[in-house]
Amino acid sequence: MTMTSQARVVVVGGGFAGAAVARRLERRLPGADLRLVAPDDYSLYLPLLPQVAAGVVPPPAAVVSLTTRLRKTTLVPGRVVGVDLDARRVVVASITGEQEVLGYDRLVLAPGSVTKVIDVPGLREYGRGCKTLAEAEFLRDHVMAQLEVANASTDPAERDRRCRFVVVGGGYTGVETAANLQLMTRALVRRFRRLEPSLLRWHVVQHASELMPGLGTRLGEDTAATLRSRGVEVDLGTSLVEIDDCSARLSDGRTLATSTVIWAAGVAPSPLVGRLGAPTDHGRLVVGADMAVPGHPEVFALGDAAAVPDLAVSPDAVCPPTAQHATRQAPVAAANVVASLQGHPTTEYRHRDLGLVVDLGGTDAVAKPCGIRLAGLPAQVVTRGYHLWALRAPGAVARVATNWALHAAGSSNAVRLGFLGGSTGRLAEFEHTDDYLTPEQVREVVAGRSAAG
Ligand SMILES: Cc1cc2nc3c(=O)[nH]c(=O)nc-3n(C[C@H](O)[C@H](O)[C@H](O)COP(=O)(O)OP(=O)(O)OC[C@H]3O[C@@H](n4cnc5c(N)ncnc54)[C@H](O)[C@@H]3O)c2cc1C
Known part of the structure; x- marks a missing residue:
């Protein structure tokens, strides 16, 4: 048997990048021991999340089942919380709450990103995100609940507050979330006898001087014009300073009475890659143009979590965190996993956006x-x-x-599903960011298991 057919390959993440790598490896490495670790049994098509939040598509329509897509890969349901690159081991926190240690010959890291939460007072407690399927569902329930409560209230100030929605972040996530939810509330408000459409106030608060700077000034202007024509207030060059349960304070000095602040001001790479003891660039794992980690040719990383050089732009540029790049990096990364096992040269990633x-x-x-x-x-x-x-x-x-x-x-048939009963659905409840292990802690876990076993 060759090294290729015996290889143990662990893929971390079942999103755009990870699932596509695993799918390619199933074809390229028949007989290899392929494992994919991911907390969910689906790949989430994130660009549809704003439409899930707005009830345009139901949650199951925005996902692709991993068990259907990957027939020859063993799915390990959980999160990789630590990696010992020297010992070639990963620690998995299983969805059952147990820990498992997996060894590997090749490791592919594609754990994506998390919502970037910065140090704004009240943000974690009162802000709401739209980065996971659960958050999108909570968001719709919350927004619909605001209209119901406003309709039931006899206090004009409360009605105004409940009907004002603030979206922070003028990138495509914030813009799409605001635009789609605004249309949803405009349609829903007609259901409520005591609410006027004119009560609805939507704000997009954008730190930069234009919307979606990556798309170019003209498209940012077109977007702002479309939103404004629909009654959305677009506040450019403005940022969120503080929030609490019933207001948002902005850098231009205004305090908006609102019970809804949606935080869509960017993503940060998965905290996992920051705990590896390997160099990072703005939190993303540094890799070569072939997506191999320097000093660890058996480890590859791609997608939002990796700083993959964007050679199509310039030797110093790094690919932006987009699905387009993650999807296109995947076949190259998979080919490089195979090449590295066969002792062949690897290929550089190059894709024009x-x-x-x-x-x-x-x-x-x-x-x-x-x-x-x-x-x-x-x-x-x-x-x-x-x-x-x-x-x-x-x-x-x-x-x-x-x-x-x-x-x-x-x-x-938009209805409130009742998620808010036992939970608040706020940023602090989503995305586990503080339980990742350093390589030393991984070694302790492994040593503890050896002693116990
Ligand atoms: C609302 C929204 C809209 C977007 N719209 C667009 C768009 O229109 N066009 C575009 O190009 N890009 C868009 N993006 C960006 C795009 O979705 C990401 O760049 C893309 O998902 C990155 O792919 P990935 O595989 O790196 O990460 P993801 O697709 O996020 O996948 C990460 C995977 O890793 C899993 N995971 C996380 N942590 C761990 C762990 N510790 N262990 C194991 N598994 C883990 C996750 O559960 C998930 O399965 C959008 C993003 C958002 C949030």
Whole structure:
């Protein structure tokens, strides 16, 4: 038997990058021991999250099952909380609460990113995110609950507060979240006899001087114009200073009475990669253009968690954290895993960005495919066509397309699912960021298990 057929390969993460690497390796390494560690049994198509939050597509339509997609990979349900690169071991915190240690010949790190929470007083306690499926669901419940409470209230100040929604962050996540939820509230408000559409106030608070700076000034202006024409207040050059249960204080001196602050001001790489003892760049694991970790040719990293050089731009540039790059890095990383096992040279990643698409709900969108600036319906056709193409799995494509059609036909059965009963759904409750282990702690775990076993 060769090293290739016996190889133990552990893939960390089942998102855009990790699942695609595992799928390629199933074909390229028949007979190898492939394991994929991920907390969920699905790949989440994150670009659809704002539409999940707004009830345009239901949660199962935004995911692709890993058990269906990966037939020859053993799924390990849990999170990798520590890696000892020298001993080639990872520690998994299983979803059952137990710890498991896995050895590997090759390791692929693709744990993605988490919401970047900065030091704004009250943010963790009162802010709400839209980065996980659960957060999107909580967000919809919360927003719908605000309208119900406003409708039931006789206090005009409370009604104003409940009907004001503040989204912090003018990148595509914040813009899409605000745009889609605003349309949802505009449709829902008609259900409430005592609420006027004019009571609804949506704000996008953006630190930079334009929306979505990565898309170019013109598209940022088009987006701002579309949002403003729909009554959304776009506050550029403004940031959040403090929040509490009933207000948001902004850097321009205003204090907005609100019970809803949605935090969409960027992502930070998974804290796992910061605990490896290996160099990072702005929190992302430093890798070569072949995605190998310097000094550890048996370890590859890609996607949001890795600082993969963007050779198509310049030797010093790093790929932005986008699904487009994560998806395209995956086949190269998988090929390099195989090449490294076979003793062949590895390949550098090189991909020219195709641009971004931004769905503003209904027939509104902006897009810049291959440098061509589009807005309105043509942009929406490109945007939705791109998502269907990128989803790839035929079942998921059918589910998403059907739900878009139902929604466009006005068949929305948006109801509050009651998640808020036992939980607040705020930022502090999501994303485990503080239980990762250093290599020394990993060695202690391994030593403890050896002594016990
Ligand atoms: C709301 C929103 C909209 C977006 N829209 C777009 C868009 O339109 N176009 C675009 O190109 N990009 C978009 N992005 C960015 C894009 O989704 C990411 O760049 C992409 O998901 C990165 O892929 P990834 O595989 O690195 O991470 P992910 O897809 O996030 O996958 C990470 C995986 O790792 C798992 N994981 C996390 N921690 C661990 C751990 N410790 N152990 C094991 N598994 C772990 C996660 O559960 C998940 O399965 C959007 C992002 C968001 C949040």
